[in-house]
Amino acid sequence: MGGTDMVRHMLGRMMVLAMLGVAAVIGSTALADAQVSVDIGIHLGSPPPLVAVPETPVMYAPSVNGNFFFYDGGYYVFRRGAWYMAPRHDGPWALVAPAYVPRPLLAVPVRYYRVPPPEWKHWRAEAAPRWQPAYGRHWEDRHEPVKAEHRAEHHELRHEDERR
Numbered sequence: 001m002g003g004t005d006m007v008r009h010m011l012g013r014m015m016v017l018a019m020l021g022v023a024a025v026i027g028s029t030a031l032a033d034a035q036v037s038v039d040i041g042i043h044l045g046s047p048p049p050l051v052a053v054p055e056t057p058v059m060y061a062p063s064v065n066g067n068f069f070f071y072d073g074g075y076y077v078f079r080r081g082a083w084y085m086a087p088r089h090d091g092p093w094a095l096v097a098p099a100y101v102p103r104p105l106l107a108v109p110v111r112y113y114r115v116p117p118p119e120w121k122h123w124r125a126e127a128a129p130r131w132q133p134a135y136g137r138h139w140e141d142r143h144e145p146v147k148a149e150h151r152a153e154h155h156e157l158r159h160e161d162e163r164r
Contacts, residue, residue: 037091037092037093037094038084038092038093038094038095039093040066040077040079040084040091040093041066041079042064042065042066042068042077042079043090044064044089044090045090046089047089048061048063048064048068048089049061049062049063050070053069053108053109053112056104056107056108057071057072057104058070058071058104058105058107058108059071060108060112060114061114062114064114065114065115066079066114066115067079067113067114067115067116068114069105069108069112071102071104071105072102072104073087074086074087075087075088075089076096076101076102076105077093078105078113079115081117082095082096083095083096083098083101083105084096098131106128106129106131107128108128109125109126109127109128110123110124110125110126110127110128110129111125111126113129116129
């Protein structure tokens with residue numbers, strides 16, 4: 001390779017590297033814009049104490065002024081008719097479409113919602129909220145096997161404890 005060819009080759013490599021660098025910056029900016037985080041108005045400095053919701057795999061935070069739950073490694077908040085989920089107690093929070101809200105959360109009785117919506121005021125505290133319009137007519141059917149499975153698991157654990 002002659003001197004001129006070598007310079008062209010080096011300039012070509014530098015140009016490719018520069019374009020890759022620009023593409024990486026633009027791509028990461030676009031990715032950051034695509035990751036939406038929502039401020040749900042609950043700001044906690046540390047994880048709140050959690051209490052088990054009886055007969056469910058869900059926990060709730062009675063000390064938080066909001067409908068704050070923990071299930072299957074994720075934090076969930078029900079606020080203004082919508083569910084939000086985060087990997088940590090302090091976010092980042094993302095809106096969860098009704099079809100993707102875990103069934104055990106939908107089965108939590110009204111009494112465990114610290115700030116229930118006004119329309120729930122006259123609903124039975126021991127029963128799950130009436131999710132029908134947004135969550136489908138038969139969400140209870142999808143929930144029942146989970147509840148039955150959890151009851152069986154709870155029953156087994158109790159018998160194991162009694163044997164010890």
